[in-house]
Amino acid sequence: MEKKKILVVDDSRSIREAICQILGSDYQIETAADGDAAIAAAKTFRPDLVLLDINMPGPDGYAVCQELRSEPLSDFIKILMVSNRTKLDERLKGYQSGADDFIGKPFVPEELLAKVRVFMRLKTAEDELQRLNEALNEQVAIRTRQLLDAEKMAAVGRYAAGIVHNLSNPLQAIMGIAQLLAIRNPDEKNIMRLRKAAAQMKKIIGTILNTCHRESIEALVPIDLNEMIRDQIELLRADPFFKHQVQTITELTPVPTYKGIYLHFSQSIGNLIKNASDAMYESETRILNIKSGMEGEEIVIRISDSGCGISEERLDRIFNPFYTTKPLTAEDARPTGTGLGLASGREMIESYGGAITVESTLGKGSRFTVRLPVKKETAR
Numbered sequence: 197m198e199k200k201k202i203l204v205v206d207d208s209r210s211i212r213e214a215i216c217q218i219l220g221s222d223y224q225i226e227t228a229a230d231g232d233a234a235i236a237a238a239k240t241f242r243p244d245l246v247l248l249d250i251n252m253p254g255p256d257g258y259a260v261c262q263e264l265r266s267e268p269l270s271d272f273i274k275i276l277m278v279s280n281r282t283k284l285d286e287r288l289k290g291y292q293s294g295a296d297d298f299i300g301k302p303f304v305p306e307e308l309l310a311k312v313r314v315f316m317r318l319k320t321a322e323d324e325l326q327r328l329n330e331a332l333n334e335q336v337a338i339r340t341r342q343l344l345d346a347e348k349m350a351a352v353g354r355y356a357a358g359i360v361h362n363l364s365n366p367l368q369a370i371m372g373i374a375q376l377l378a379i380r381n382p383d384e385k386n387i388m389r390l391r392k393a394a395a396q397m398k399k400i401i402g403t404i405l406n407t408c409h410r411e412s413i414e415a416l417v418p419i420d421l422n423e424m425i426r427d428q429i430e431l432l433r434a435d436p437f438f439k440h441q442v443q444t445i446t447e448l449t450p451v452p453t454y455k456g457i458y459l460h461f462s463q464s465i466g467n468l469i470k471n472a473s474d475a476m477y478e479s480e481t482r483i484l485n486i487k488s489g490m491e492g493e494e495i496v497i498r499i500s501d502s503g504c505g506i507s508e509e510r511l512d513r514i515f516n517p518f519y520t521t522k523p524l525t526a527e528d529a530r531p532t533g534t535g536l537g538l539a540s541g542r543e544m545i546e547s548y549g550g551a552i553t554v555e556s557t558l559g560k561g562s563r564f565t566v567r568l569p570v571k572k573e574t575a576r
């Protein structure tokens with residue numbers, strides 16, 4: 197660690213030298229022989245602590261002290277006056293001009309060293325506090341910005357349903373005309389392609405509208421979890437990375453319909469699937485495996501990826517609100533996030549007496565497991 201800095205101010209050379217002898221091995225030291233030199237040195241040397249004589253040519257110790265304290269940057273500098281003027285009124289004058297403590301002259305070397313150490317410890321603690329404070333302020337500013345952006349995205353989401361709905365009518369027209377064209381030109385390949393593309397579009401619009409509609413219902417409805425998983429995968433296909441780079445393997449076996457709020461499941465499980473895809477952004481093999489089925493009295497959904505994995509120390513934190521390793525926005529297609537997916541997802545699943553757990557190997561991949569008790573579902 198870098199040595200802390202002390203500025204020694206005294207017009208007597210022998211005292212300056214004596215102090216350097218006592219402190220020189222533990223601290224980085226600079227000296228000044230009068231008040232003006234002290235003020236100049238403080239600006240360039242930026243000491244942590246100043247040992248300040250009172251009687252000097254030019255501005256005396258009190259004046260130097262006041263001058264130093266008038267600079268906002270010097271708030272955290274420790275100033276110890278070293279003087280034979282130790283009468284009460286002289287000491288009070290020193291405190292008034294901003295000194296932290298006094299050491300009488302002639303001083304005992306051990307006491308000087310001990311006092312300097314005490315004030316340096318205080319300085320270190322204050323610096324750390326200041327640093328933490330700055331870091332905290334920065335964090336708050338970032339999070340505030342993220343929340344505002346998340347709110348904006350939610351607004352876009354609300355409009356999306358309307359926009360998609362409005363696409364239905366022109367699409368109907370395209371499909372109708374394509375059908376007419378097909379009747380007139382039954383062998384034209386391009387018309388067949390056109391009709392296929394339009395049908396695909398209709399299906400996508402249907403899925404989006406269906407999901408939006410179901411998500412807007414705040415009531416308990418019977419949910420086919422496997423269908424919900426298929427819809428979430430379908431919606432994710434809007435992302436070219438997911439569509440073209442991720443190999444998705446589903447092994448969905450029948451599970452009882454689950455009574456709940458649709459949004460709770462689409463969001464929590466949708467986020468797990470999205471996270472799995474995100475984790476493989478920089479991986480060579482990109483295999484997403486989604487299984488569902490019954491295990492005893494529980495519905496179990498497992499989402500595994502061959503992505504970056506999560507280190508053991510991070511495993512504790514990923515369910516914390518706002519914990520994310522993704523940027524909020526990105527110039528390229530890399531995954532972005534707010535760090536709220538797992539926190540809110542876990543809360544939603546737990547409100548049904550269920551649980552989300554994770555196993556992961558760094559560099560190999562992760563497996564998230566959602567368990568939902570079938571019997572307790574009516575207890576909500």
Ligand SMILES: Nc1ncnc2c1ncn2[C@@H]1O[C@H](COP(=O)(O)OP(=O)(O)OP(=O)(O)O)[C@@H](O)[C@H]1O
Binds near residue numbers: 503515
């Ligand atoms: N399958 C996974 N593989 C590796 N890391 C993961 C996986 N799932 C989650 N994580 C880690 O946990 C963090 C938190 O995930 P969470 O879903 O809560 O937030 P996010 O995906 O970053 O943002 P969002 O709020 O958009 O979901 C992620 O940033 C990532 O570091």
Ligand SMILES: [Mg+2]
Binds near residue numbers: 471537
């Ligand atoms: Mg997420």
